[in-house]
Amino acid sequence: MARQPEGPPPPPTVQKLRLRYAKRGPLRFASHRDLARALERALRRAQVPMAFSAGFSPHPKISYVGAAPTGAASEAEYVEIGLAERRDPEAVRAALDASLPPGVDVLECVEAAEGGGSLADRIDAARWRVELPGVEPEELAAAVAAFLASDVVTVAKRTKNGLKDVDAREPVASAASAGTAGCAILTMVVRQVTPAVRPDDVLAALAAVADLRPPSPPRAVREAQGRLDDSGIVADPLGPDRAARTRCQGEHAAV
Amino acid sequence: MTGTTRHASGETLYPRLEPLLAQVQKPIQYVGGELNAQVKAWDDVAVHWALMYPDAYEVGLPNQGLMILYEVLNERPDALAERTYAVWPDLAGLMREQGVPQFTVDAHRAVGDFDLLGVSFATELGYTNLLEALDLARIPLHALDRDESHPVVVAGGHAAFNPEPIADFVDCAVLGDGEQAVGDITDVVAAWKEQGRPGGRVELLARLARVDGVYVPRFYAVGYGPDGAITAVTRTRDDVPARVGKRTVMDLDEWPYPKTPLVPLAESVHERMSVEIFRGCTRGCRFCQAGMITRPVRERTITGIGSMVDQGLRATGYEEVGLLSLSSADHSEIGQLAKELADRYEGTNTGLSLPSTRVDAFNVTLANELSRNGRRSGLTFAPEGGSERIRRVINKTVSKDDLVRTVTTAYANGWRQVKLYFMCGLPTETDEDVLEIAELAVEVIRAGREASGSKDVRCTVSIGGFVPKPHTPFQWAGQASAETIDHRLRVLRQAINADRRIGRSIGLRYHDGKPGVVEGLLSRGDRRVGRVIERVWREGGRFDGWSEHFSYERWTAAAAEELSAFGVDLDWFTTRERTQDEVLPWDHLDSGLDKEWLWDDWQEALSEEEVADCRWTPCYDCGVCPTNGTEIQIGPTGRSLLPLTVVGR
Numbered sequence: 001m002a003r004q005p006e007g008p009p010p011p012p013t014v015q016k017l018r019l020r021y022a023k024r025g026p027l028r029f030a031s032h033r034d035l036a037r038a039l040e041r042a043l044r045r046a047q048v049p050m051a052f053s054a055g056f057s058p059h060p061k062i063s064y065v066g067a068a069p070t071g072a073a074s075e076a077e078y079v080e081i082g083l084a085e086r087r088d089p090e091a092v093r094a095a096l097d098a099s100l101p102p103g104v105d106v107l108e109c110v111e112a113a114e115g116g117g118s119l120a121d122r123i124d125a126a127r128w129r130v131e132l133p134g135v136e137p138e139e140l141a142a143a144v145a146a147f148l149a150s151d152v153v154t155v156a157k158r159t160k161n162g163l164k165d166v167d168a169r170e171p172v173a174s175a176a177s178a179g180t181a182g183c184a185i186l187t188m189v190v191r192q193v194t195p196a197v198r199p200d201d202v203l204a205a206l207a208a209v210a211d212l213r214p215p216s217p218p219r220a221v222r223e224a225q226g227r228l229d230d231s232g233i234v235a236d237p238l239g240p241d242r243a244a245r246t247r248c249q250g251e252h253a254a255v
Numbered sequence: 256m257t258g259t260t261r262h263a264s265g266e267t268l269y270p271r272l273e274p275l276l277a278q279v280q281k282p283i284q285y286v287g288g289e290l291n292a293q294v295k296a297w298d299d300v301a302v303h304w305a306l307m308y309p310d311a312y313e314v315g316l317p318n319q320g321l322m323i324l325y326e327v328l329n330e331r332p333d334a335l336a337e338r339t340y341a342v343w344p345d346l347a348g349l350m351r352e353q354g355v356p357q358f359t360v361d362a363h364r365a366v367g368d369f370d371l372l373g374v375s376f377a378t379e380l381g382y383t384n385l386l387e388a389l390d391l392a393r394i395p396l397h398a399l400d401r402d403e404s405h406p407v408v409v410a411g412g413h414a415a416f417n418p419e420p421i422a423d424f425v426d427c428a429v430l431g432d433g434e435q436a437v438g439d440i441t442d443v444v445a446a447w448k449e450q451g452r453p454g455g456r457v458e459l460l461a462r463l464a465r466v467d468g469v470y471v472p473r474f475y476a477v478g479y480g481p482d483g484a485i486t487a488v489t490r491t492r493d494d495v496p497a498r499v500g501k502r503t504v505m506d507l508d509e510w511p512y513p514k515t516p517l518v519p520l521a522e523s524v525h526e527r528m529s530v531e532i533f534r535g536c537t538r539g540c541r542f543c544q545a546g547m548i549t550r551p552v553r554e555r556t557i558t559g560i561g562s563m564v565d566q567g568l569r570a571t572g573y574e575e576v577g578l579l580s581l582s583s584a585d586h587s588e589i590g591q592l593a594k595e596l597a598d599r600y601e602g603t604n605t606g607l608s609l610p611s612t613r614v615d616a617f618n619v620t621l622a623n624e625l626s627r628n629g630r631r632s633g634l635t636f637a638p639e640g641g642s643e644r645i646r647r648v649i650n651k652t653v654s655k656d657d658l659v660r661t662v663t664t665a666y667a668n669g670w671r672q673v674k675l676y677f678m679c680g681l682p683t684e685t686d687e688d689v690l691e692i693a694e695l696a697v698e699v700i701r702a703g704r705e706a707s708g709s710k711d712v713r714c715t716v717s718i719g720g721f722v723p724k725p726h727t728p729f730q731w732a733g734q735a736s737a738e739t740i741d742h743r744l745r746v747l748r749q750a751i752n753a754d755r756r757i758g759r760s761i762g763l764r765y766h767d768g769k770p771g772v773v774e775g776l777l778s779r780g781d782r783r784v785g786r787v788i789e790r791v792w793r794e795g796g797r798f799d800g801w802s803e804h805f806s807y808e809r810w811t812a813a814a815a816e817e818l819s820a821f822g823v824d825l826d827w828f829t830t831r832e833r834t835q836d837e838v839l840p841w842d843h844l845d846s847g848l849d850k851e852w853l854w855d856d857w858q859e860a861l862s863e864e865e866v867a868d869c870r871w872t873p874c875y876d877c878g879v880c881p882t883n884g885t886e887i888q889i890g891p892t893g894r895s896l897l898p899l900t901v902v903g904r
Contacts, residue, residue, distance in 0.1 A: 006603075026288055027283075027520070029276055029283045034522070038290075040574075043572070045569070045570075055630075070282070070283075099572070101289070101290055103288060126528070126756050156505070183446075217277035
């Protein structure tokens with residue numbers, strides 16, 4: 001006879017919180033799995049009353065949305081957590097931020113609005129900023145122009161099933177060059193596709209179309225994630241939750 | 256190497272390291288920033304320690320010894336300690352190319368800038384990684400080539416009880432518990448620096464040689480006879496001890512370390528927090544070096560353990576706590592401890608676990624209590640020997656019936672998987688002794704299916720070759736050859752697979768015999784073996800504990816070439832049985848065990864006689880307590896755990 005856990009099932013989720021956090025500095029080398037472990041432990045240290053799945057190996061209710069690759073920094077990582085007791089979102093943010101190592105910084109926490117849809121549905125693109133030490137801005141500008149003028153730029157991408165050819169051009173909604181002498185900066189908006197096209201793939205494409213080969217490893221930062229609107233702007237995925245909250249509070253005030 | 260780039264002492268190397276990290280596997284292991292890590296200002300302290308675990312970060316980070324010393328040293332206002340681990344070949348190549356030296360993960364300081372480099376050897380297979388780290392740190396490989404600008408290289412850990420194979424590469428070795436020894440060493444170094452480094456490096460080492468438990472190999476000369484055996488080891492200065500004794504920390508409650516265990520971002524081999532519940536073991540298992548060199552038993556009290564568990568969980572957020580020791584179920588208050596910890600953490604999703612235990616029905620009860628409302632996945636027992644006869648030889652007596660009954664009890668209590676640890680190649684062993692493992696496993700599965708009413712029970716047999724170790728009764732034994740081990744593993748596998756209906760429920764995990772032979776060479780080697788280690792490293796040997804990096808051929812070729820000049824060879828160090836009158840390379844290093852007692856115990860092993868545990872029976876005069884002025888410290892204390900407001904409740 002299989003054993004069953006004694007006692008009542010775990011308490012249900014009564015509140016969903018959505019967090020935006022950054023990974024910065026040396027911690028850009030943390031992988032998604034590294035960050036997930038760190039977050040789970042920080043939630044325990046911060047004594048956030050997490051909701052758990054049932055069974056003999058209960059897991060806290062945490063859902064991650066599209067993590068930035070290992071080696072890339074980010075200002076816009078998103079995660080949703082389920083709580084078994086209600087908490088003030090700002091208090092959770094502060095406690096969690098204090099509990100995480102410096103370099104993993106919790107920037108925002110909002111309560112998910114009822115019926116507002118999933119967080120993942122509100123993200124289909126990312127804005128990137130890539131520093132290229134040792135590359136002149138003019139060099140980069142020429143390469144970007146050549147890239148944007150191409151219809152298709154095929155690059156070989158390492159996947160679980162070996163090398164695979166992908167088109168790095170199509171998902172790039174916009175790209176521009178800036179920066180100062182000795183350090184060009186590439187900014188771009190890239191749509192989510194499968195397999196994902198990442199900054200490394202776009203850089204490989206720049207090497208293919210314009211032989212742009214940075215002398216030292218580029219440093220990429222994901223600046224924003226969200227829905228790409230027609231004007232080319234990446235919308236804040238927490239916006240609808242924040243708006244619902246304000247409306248809700250406004251109604252309360254009116255009563 | 257392009258790198259002769261100079262940096263100020265203690266300056267961070269991170270800006271030069273960062274571009275390299277983008278090009279290597281698992282870069283997170285090199286960036287530090289773990290929860291509870293500490294970085295102190297370089298100029299605020301007199302003495303700087305770099306602490307190394309000579310294996311990959313994922314293995315080294317959870318090491319308790321290193322974590323303890325890291326905290327103990329950083330608590331001192333006059334000292335700082337940072338950590339460094341073996342660097343994988345991909346990064347090592349880039350570091351050499353770009354002139355970036357071996358660095359600490361805490362503040363990315365050059366290891367060569369520190370006053371001391373302490374290296375903890377849990378296994379001898381880390382020796383080539385020591386040489387790699389010294390070379391990357393630009394510290395001369397040979398201690399005699401170092402000057403005052405180089406760190407003092409200190410070996411510690413269980414392998415330091417015979418540091419002779421690495422005697423040329425280390426400046427000193429610490430025998431026994433490190434908590435107090437590192438403090439004494441720090442005092443000596445601080446005073447010598449304060450006085451303006453009188454007498455240079457040699458004077459510093461002479462002062463260190465007078466610290467209790469510190470062995471400085473260069474002050475001891477080894478003589479060899481025509482047969483290749485050692486004639487004598489004699490000191491070359493009369494102000495150093497003729498024999499070096501070990502350090503023993505008494506009253507573990509006064510040393511509740513680590514108080515704030517390190518929590519890495521990277522995944523490690525132990526994803527849990529550990530609390531050491533006692534140190535030492537007097538069960539007297541004759542193969543077990545740890546049990547022999549860590550005597551006597553010193554228990555932490557139930558209340559001491561309770562507060563370490565509580566404080567550690569708060570500091571780490573870990574989901575699981577392991578109650579660590581050489582034989583955890585032997586703690587005098589273990590039953591009460593298990594119950595009270597289970598009570599305290601009920602409903603908090605905090606797991607409690609014991610490491611592998613002796614085969615004893617009581618241990619199933621304990622494991623049930625600890626997993627009261629959690630998953631019962633696997634339970635591990637360590638019978639070590641396949642037959643009752645061989646278990647008498649190794650002094651780990653349990654009858655076959657008791658073994659089957661215990662494992663069956665585990666299945667009946669909802670445990671689905673039982674792992675059994677064995678060794679092969681034990682002294683006096685025959686094929687038949689090993690084949691009994693197969694019979695045992697089959698019986699266990701039959702009984703387990705019946706007891707649980709389910710076919711879903713598994714037994715995993717985990718087996719490796721036995722390596723005789725210094726300071727044990729088996730230190731005289733001839734080690735089984737790699738061929739013997741591999742043959743016995745083969746017949747065992749065939750026997751297990753003979754009946755597929757049962758065999759498919761039995762897993763066999765084994766290590767082939769070759770790495771064990773190299774471990775044997777390094778364990779019982781003398782200073783001549785240092786040349787073999789150096790040659791292997793020069794030819795690319797490192798990470799010898801990893802099968803994908805280990806090369807048996809490289810070791811055997813290097814041993815043949817380097818040892819022939821001395822008239823000895825690999826077999827001389829490994830498969831050869833020693834005689835009673837032979838001077839052993841570690842005879843001048845004193846674990847407290849009386850050599851005559853060890854010899855008598857070896858003879859009793861050969862005649863299959865058992866010896867009882869001195870915790871519960873009269874002293875059998877192993878020699879440790881009178882030699883070191885120590886005593887057994889066990890409970891019960893009669894105290895109990897106070898209720899707490901716990902994390903996550």
